[in-house]
Amino acid sequence: MTRRFLLSLAIGLAAPRIAAAHPHIFAEARLEVVSGDDGAVSELRNVWRFDDMFSASVVLEFDKNANATLDPDELAEVGHTVLESLAEYNYYTTISENGKSIKVAKPDQIVVDYKDGQLLMMFSVKPAEPMPLKGKLSFGVYDPTLYTAVDFPTDDDLAVSGATIAACTRHVVRPDPDEVIAENQASLTDAFFNDPTGTDMSKLFATRMELSC
Numbered sequence: 001m002t003r004r005f006l007l008s009l010a011i012g013l014a015a016p017r018i019a020a021a022h023p024h025i026f027a028e029a030r031l032e033v034v035s036g037d038d039g040a041v042s043e044l045r046n047v048w049r050f051d052d053m054f055s056a057s058v059v060l061e062f063d064k065n066a067n068a069t070l071d072p073d074e075l076a077e078v079g080h081t082v083l084e085s086l087a088e089y090n091y092y093t094t095i096s097e098n099g100k101s102i103k104v105a106k107p108d109q110i111v112v113d114y115k116d117g118q119l120l121m122m123f124s125v126k127p128a129e130p131m132p133l134k135g136k137l138s139f140g141v142y143d144p145t146l147y148t149a150v151d152f153p154t155d156d157d158l159a160v161s162g163a164t165i166a167a168c169t170r171h172v173v174r175p176d177p178d179e180v181i182a183e184n185q186a187s188l189t190d191a192f193f194n195d196p197t198g199t200d201m202s203k204l205f206a207t208r209m210e211l212s213c
Contacts, residue, residue, distance in 0.1 A: 023149035026051040030152070033139050033209070035162030041131040042162070044093060044104070044139065048121045048150070055119040070114045079110040082121065086110075091125050092143055092150065094206065098135040103128040133164055133213040140208030151207070158209040168213040175205055 027048045036042035050058075062074045070078070086092065087106055095102040104125040113120045131137070139158070141150045152158055155172040 023146060025054045025148040027148060027150050028153055029141055029150050030157040031139065031141055032159045032161055033165060035133060035165035039133055039164045041127055041133065043124045043126050045124045046122065046141065050119040052117050055117060058119055059114065075112040075114065079112040083110045089144060092141050093125055094140045094142060095127060096138040097131055102131055133168060135213065137211040137213065138208050140206045142206035168211040171210045173210055174207050
């Protein structure tokens with residue numbers, strides 16, 4: 001059950017997700033968008049810290065030697081599980097370049113740690129195609145099934161790094177759920193019934209960082 005719960009984070013098993021109208025897993029996140037010397041986005045650095053209940057369930061499942069914590073090999077197994085599973089969901093990463101959606105390449109690894117009763121995941125993803133810093137760019141992290149709630153506690157948790165990208169104008173957008181529902185009620189209803197396990201419309205609710213370059 002707990003392994004299935006962990007995989008729910010990544011691959012969305014149908015049974016629990018169809019019944020889910022609200023998040024079951026909660027994570028606080030930090031996203032740092034980095035520019036390279038070529039004037040393009042080079043990588044997106046992620047840190048996710050999960051809630052105590054979910055973290056405890058992962059320990060119960062992956063703690064093979066029953067020492068009430070996760071040893072390096074056990075942490076590596078968690079990271080590998082999520083690395084393979086999240087590919088289907090673009091690693092919960094949503095990027096757009098002047099309105100065009102951009103995919104990300106598979107990261108080399110997802111580093112997992114367990115500190116103070118909470119599970120942490122750290123990894124970097126790169127745009128799957130060149131992404132020059134021109135026009136309007138948008139970056140966010142969200143679960144399209146809404147099973148996992150990814151929250152950025154402060155606007156500073158959506159950051160930029162690099163001389164080129166620092167010259168862009170940065171704006172953090174935190175959508176009001178009531179306003180999103182009121183403005184997109186018909187579309188959201190149709191999207192849910194067409195695919196109740198997850199819809200791209202859920203990104204309307206996601207906190208994101210917009211850059212004008």
